[in-house]
Amino acid sequence: MFYKVFKNSLLTLFAAAVLIPSSIVILGSFKDDLEIYTKPLALPKHWSLKNFHTLIETGNVFTPFKNSVIVAIFSVGITLLFASMASYMIARSTTVTGKFLFLLFAIGLAIPGQVNIIPIYHLFVQLHLTNSLIGLILVNIALTLPISIFILTAFFKDLSREMFEAAAIDGAGHWRIYRSLALPLCRPALAATGIFLFVICWNDLLYPLMLISELDKKTLPLTLIDFRGEYATSYSMLFTAVMVASIPMVIMYLTMQRTFVAGLTAGAVKG
Amino acid sequence: MKKTESRVLVAMAFPAFAIYAFLYLYPSLSNVYYSFQRWDGVTKPEFIGLHNFTYLATNDDLFMKVLGNNFRFSFIVVIFQTLLALLFATFLLKNTKTSIALRIVFFFPTILSSVSVGLIWNFLYDPNFGFINAMLKSVGIPGLNWLGDTRYSLYAIALTQVWFHTGQMVVIYVAGLQQIPQELYEAAEVDGASRWQQFKNITWPMALPTTAVVVAYTTIQTFRAFDLVYSMTQGGPLNSSDMLVTLIYNTAFSSYKWGYASAQSIILVFVVLLLTYLQRRTLRLNTGEK
Numbered sequence: 175m176f177y178k179v180f181k182n183s184l185l186t187l188f189a190a191a192v193l194i195p196s197s198i199v200i201l202g203s204f205k206d207d208l209e210i211y212t213k214p215l216a217l218p219k220h221w222s223l224k225n226f227h228t229l230i231e232t233g234n235v236f237t238p239f240k241n242s243v244i245v246a247i248f249s250v251g252i253t254l255l256f257a258s259m260a261s262y263m264i265a266r267s268t269t270v271t272g273k274f275l276f277l278l279f280a281i282g283l284a285i286p287g288q289v290n291i292i293p294i295y296h297l298f299v300q301l302h303l304t305n306s307l308i309g310l311i312l313v314n315i316a317l318t319l320p321i322s323i324f325i326l327t328a329f330f331k332d333l334s335r336e337m338f339e340a341a342a343i344d345g346a347g348h349w350r351i352y353r354s355l356a357l358p359l360c361r362p363a364l365a366a367t368g369i370f371l372f373v374i375c376w377n378d379l380l381y382p383l384m385l386i387s388e389l390d391k392k393t394l395p396l397t398l399i400d401f402r403g404e405y406a407t408s409y410s411m412l413f414t415a416v417m418v419a420s421i422p423m424v425i426m427y428l429t430m431q432r433t434f435v436a437g438l439t440a441g442a443v444k445g
Numbered sequence: 446m447k448k449t450e451s452r453v454l455v456a457m458a459f460p461a462f463a464i465y466a467f468l469y470l471y472p473s474l475s476n477v478y479y480s481f482q483r484w485d486g487v488t489k490p491e492f493i494g495l496h497n498f499t500y501l502a503t504n505d506d507l508f509m510k511v512l513g514n515n516f517r518f519s520f521i522v523v524i525f526q527t528l529l530a531l532l533f534a535t536f537l538l539k540n541t542k543t544s545i546a547l548r549i550v551f552f553f554p555t556i557l558s559s560v561s562v563g564l565i566w567n568f569l570y571d572p573n574f575g576f577i578n579a580m581l582k583s584v585g586i587p588g589l590n591w592l593g594d595t596r597y598s599l600y601a602i603a604l605t606q607v608w609f610h611t612g613q614m615v616v617i618y619v620a621g622l623q624q625i626p627q628e629l630y631e632a633a634e635v636d637g638a639s640r641w642q643q644f645k646n647i648t649w650p651m652a653l654p655t656t657a658v659v660v661a662y663t664t665i666q667t668f669r670a671f672d673l674v675y676s677m678t679q680g681g682p683l684n685s686s687d688m689l690v691t692l693i694y695n696t697a698f699s700s701y702k703w704g705y706a707s708a709q710s711i712i713l714v715f716v717v718l719l720l721t722y723l724q725r726r727t728l729r730l731n732t733g734e735k
Contacts, residue, residue: 177640181536184532184533184536185533185536185537185547188529188533188551188611189547189550189551191608192550192551192553192554192608192612193550194576195565195566195569195576196553198565198568198569198576199565210568210574211574214576214579256460256461256464257461259457259458259460259461260457260458260460260461260462262457263454263455263457263458264458266454267454271455275458275462278462278465278470279461279465281470281473282465282469282470284717284718284721285469285473285714285717286665286668286669286713286714286717287469288669288671288690288693288710288713289473289476289693289710289711289713289714290469290472290473290476290710291693291694291697291710292476292479292486292693292697292703292706292707292710293471293472293473293475293476293479293707294468294472295697296475296486296703297468297471297472297475312464312468313468315464315468316464316465316467316468316469317469319461319464319465319469320465320469323461347453348451348453348454348457349453349457352457373555373556376558377557377558377559377560377672378672379558379559379560379671379672379675379676380671380672380675380690380694383675384694384698394558395558395559395560395672398558398560398561398564398676399560399675399676402564402567402676409568409574412564412568413564413565413568415564416561416564416565419558419560419561420556420557420558420561423556423557423558424556426556427553427556431549434556435552435616438552438555438556438613438616439613439616439617439620
């Protein structure tokens with residue numbers, strides 16, 4: 175009896191803690207400030223799209239959105255390609271080279287990427303890669319390669335060796351085996367890893383904050399930070415911006431919920 | 446079989462290796478080199494040996510304060526987030542419709558960006574219009590200036606962090622707990638063991654490997670904290686919620702002490718490595734592995 179009450183009240187409390195702020199944001203994006211302050215949880219008196227209009231007209235929300243999409247898609251795509259190739263090599267290697275490479279990438283798991291901000295910044299200034307989406311994509315690739323290789327190598331090693339050997343006897347080279355056998359077989363792992371990487375790249379603030387200062391190169395998190403300065407306490411505008419920035423993630427989460435959870439937990443467990 | 450590696454295979458690993466070596470390993474090594482220099486990022490660096498480190502250890506009250514902040518933040522988040530997640534996972538273990546739905550709800554914050562979460566909680570914590578103070582006032586408790594008061598800011602951010610990532614840990618725990626053989630609980634039930642005894646003698650010891658993963662991940666996450674802190678308080682007021690990465694960022698990009706900031710980040714690496722090592726050792730003792 176006590177257990178049931180304890181369990182249900184705790185679960186209700188945490189569910190409310192997630193759902194109430196989310197509702198405040200969603201409802202708030204249709205309200206004006208006064209209504210948010212006085213009745214944050216009530217349905218809006220008028221479902222007005224004014225905030226969205228203001229955001230599109232005055233704020234540069236379209237450009238950062240586009241930049242975030244470009245950065246996330248290229249970072250994730252290239253990382254998956256290179257990481258899967260390297261993982262295939264590590265899993266199939268018959269010499270010490272594979273083990274050595276794996277250890278080398280393991281160093282990247284032990285050193286948090288955040289500690290390299292100074293050398294990366296200095297290097298990127300010299301290479302003229304600041305204020306460049308290509309620069310951001312390169313940083314993302316470098317930072318997410320170790321974890322991706324860790325996840326994918328584990329997956330490739332689980333695939334049966336005999337199958338690879340049979341394909342080799344039939345005359346298939348490594349490249350062919352990788353493309354026609356290994357890659358299709360690890361599609362679930364690639365999808366999960368891809369989502370995990372997408373969330374990281376879409377949400378990152380530190381590196382864009384450091385590397386990007388030009389308005390037309392900013393990504394969404396960076397623009398949100400700017401909005402906070404601009405609309406200091408206009409929560410209606412801030413909530414609308416948060417909505418716009420989160421919508422792609424929310425849609426992906428709701429439609430690919432299993433892959434999402436698999437990806438974000440694999441990243442944690444392997445990392 | 447040849448003992449030399451096939452060329453195709455080596456070529457396949459090359460792109461990943463090249464990017465990683467150039468943009469991860471090389472910067473990590475330069476960081477070590479910079480930490481021995483006095484350098485503002487513009488003029489020529491000057492070699493000063495271990496001076497940055499001795500200064501950090503003996504003269505820098507701010508650094509010590511921030512190190513303490515980060516340890517406190519990490520400790521609070523690890524304890525609360527792990528216990529909550531384990532508790533929720535035991536509640537939501539069975540794959541019933543309600544459990545699955547609640548897991549989806551709990552996991553939801555994980556997909557948001559730290560900046561979005563920061564902005565949402567800025568509103569909840571707002572001293573004048575905020576939702577939390579309004580709730581407190583409605584039951585007669587005076588509100589607090591959550592983020593603007595040096596006494597509370599760190600704890601307020603820790604609470605947000607727990608809200609942010611507990612759902613992710615719940616899912617990891619559920620996966621771990623579902624591996625425990627059901628017969629153990631049935632046998633305990635027959636012997637008349639209470640729920641608490643079942644938890645203490647079956648769930649907790651059997652879940653230790655998962656706990657180790659959750660604790661290690663959360664620890665590293667809390668020592669990497671930047672985005673959330675930056676978007677909520679920027680380390681303020683009076684550095685009361687400053688963390689290592691926010692401090693390193695400011696040392697480099699506000700004070701332009703690049704060599705010094707590099708030395709700070711070397712300390713961060715050591716802290717993370719030391720904590721990871723200690724946790725691994727504790728885990729091995731507990732599961733009896735060698």
